[in-house]
Amino acid sequence: MIIVGTIREHRNKREAFLCPVKKKMSRTQRMRFFTVFGAVIIIMLMYKFSLAKEILSRTQEYSVTGLPMRHQIKQNVTNKINSSTINNHGSNRSIYLEGNKSFQSLLAVSNQLTESSGIEDIKTILRNQLIEMKKFSSSIQTLSGPSALPVLRELxxxxxxxxxxxxxxxxxxxxxxxxxxxxxxxxxxxxxxxxxxxxxxxxxxxxxxxxxxxxxxxxxxxxxxxxxxxxxxxxxxxxxxxxxxxxxxxxxxxxxxxxxxxxxxxxxxxxxxxxxxxxxxxxxxxxxxxxxxxxxxxxxxxxxxxxxxxxxxxxxxxxxxxxxxxxxxxxxxxxxxxxxxxxxxxxxxxxxxxxxxxxxxxxxxxxxxxxxxxxxxxxxxxxxxxxxxxxxxxxxxxxxxxxxxxxxxxxxxxxxxxxxxxxxxxxx
Known part of the structure; x- marks a missing residue:
């Protein structure tokens, strides 16, 4: 839906975008390309939001049940309770900001695609977005804090x-x-x-x-x-x-x-x-x-x-x-x-x-x-x-x-x- 709305808002730019494509592709090829292209964007969008939702639910579960982690027993119970609560709220806020950032990046990608001049530009944009997705996947685990199970095999x-x-x-x-x-x-x-x-x-x-x-x-x-x-x-x-x-x-x-x-x-x-x-x-x-x-x-x-x-x-x-x-x-x-x-x-x-x-x-x-x-x-x-x-x-x-x-x-x-x-x- 984001892609369709953006293309309608940039109708004039679309023509400039399509012209070089017409020279290289038949109508059938263009239809296949845009079908695949639209599917890729939708999958990227669903992936990011489902990942953020899963991590948020895990951190909320952590704050209720408590999950595997090491604790240094140096302070009294009250101090541990307070520090634990603060850390959990900080993790949740960081994940929210990271998820919102990823949403904004998707909108930016949509705008870039409508303004691009050819197939190579589109490939470069998609390649960069996939790299960004991988960075988001790795950083979200760090932001989430301790999870229900260890992220990696741990002794x-x-x-x-x-x-x-x-x-x-x-x-x-x-x-x-x-x-x-x-x-x-x-x-x-x-x-x-x-x-x-x-x-x-x-x-x-x-x-x-x-x-x-x-x-x-x-x-x-x-x-x-x-x-x-x-x-x-x-x-x-x-x-x-x-x-x-x-x-x-x-x-x-x-x-x-x-x-x-x-x-x-x-x-x-x-x-x-x-x-x-x-x-x-x-x-x-x-x-x-x-x-x-x-x-x-x-x-x-x-x-x-x-x-x-x-x-x-x-x-x-x-x-x-x-x-x-x-x-x-x-x-x-x-x-x-x-x-x-x-x-x-x-x-x-x-x-x-x-x-x-x-x-x-x-x-x-x-x-x-x-x-x-x-x-x-x-x-x-x-x-x-x-x-x-x-x-x-x-x-x-x-x-x-x-x-x-x-x-x-x-x-x-x-x-x-x-x-x-x-x-x-x-x-x-």
């Missing part, structure tokens, strides 16, 4: 900030004497806003954490939301069971959350025999898990869980499991155990932590830790039928034969806990 150590906020947690309650007498440590990854999920677990199967042979805690990141941060501080002052890392808590940082879990266990509980990694929407049958451990107590260098083989990367951008070629270009993942729950022997925790930092980052934590990292370390991954990691019928006898059940709502935790302990329920 995890470049995205991970070591350390934890340990002031408010009871380390001795979670792992007494660095795990010397501990048979099992259960670490539960939790979203910061999932207070109901954490409370339902505390009041049900987390009661086994009061036994000297079992330790339990939640794993979280940090937030730029001041009110939520204050709420988490109060919750941890009461329960002392929330281990918080320095990474921004978001879906795309699940790998950083698991690395944070490994770092804490390696630092504060290096002698524990087994560690279960699980999520806050899981029901864990702790008695069944302890029986499972007893049968394998002498085993080492192994990860137990629901083993997946021949799983191919998902390239559909609309999927939550999307992994772009720039992060991993293989045609399938190595065998891995699915993330809702898997069991590690304690002797591999240090190796997993160190090697994870030296492995290229992807946001699928189970593929990353139990797939790529474990494969490089030659750690066994064994399938265990008791790890269901899926939603099943919640009948008491079904639950008693499973170690891990997925997608459990907070109110359902209480029902499953009651049925698990009800001695009047008999199962064959």
């Amino acid at each position: 995890a150590m470049k995205l991970y900030e070591p350390g934890h906020l340990n002031e408010e947690i009871d380390i001795q309650k979670i792992c007494m004497h660095r795990g010397l007498s501990l048979r099992l440590l259960i670490l539960i990854t939790s979203a910061q806003s999932n207070f109901k999920e954490r409370m339902s677990i505390r009041r049900t199967w987390m009661n086994y954490g009061s036994r000297q042979i079992v330790g339990m805690a939640f794993i979280l990141g940090r937030t730029t939301n001041a009110s939520l941060n204050e709420s988490l501080n109060k919750e941890n002052n009461i329960y002392g069971d929330m281990i918080r890392g320095h990474f921004i808590d978001s879906y795309f940082n699940l790998t950083l959350k698991t690395i944070s879990m490994l770092e804490w266990a390696d630092t504060h509980c290096p002698n524990v025999k087994f560690i279960l990694k699980t999520d806050d929407d899981m029901f864990i049958n702790v008695p069944k898990l302890l029986d499972f451990i007893d049968a394998r107590y002498k085993n080492d260098r192994t990860i137990y869980g629901r083993l997946v083989e021949d799983w191919k990367p998902i390239r559909n951008r609309t999927s939550k499991y999307f992994v772009p070629y720039k992060l991993y270009n293989g045609w399938q993942y190595p065998p891995f155990t699915t993330g809702p729950a898997y069991l590690l022997t304690g002797d591999i925790v240090h190796e997993l932590y160190v090697q994870s930092l030296n492995t290229y980052y992807i946001q699928l934590e189970d593929v990353f830790i139990t797939g790529f990292v474990a494969k490089r370390l030659k750690i066994r991954r064994e399938h265990a039928n008791e790890f269901l990691n899926s939603r099943i019928s919640l009948r008491p006898c079904k639950i008693r034969n499973a170690i891990s059940v997925h997608k459990i709502k907070p109110r359902e935790q209480y029902h499953l806990w009651r049925d698990l302990l009800d001695s009047t329920i008999k199962c064959k």
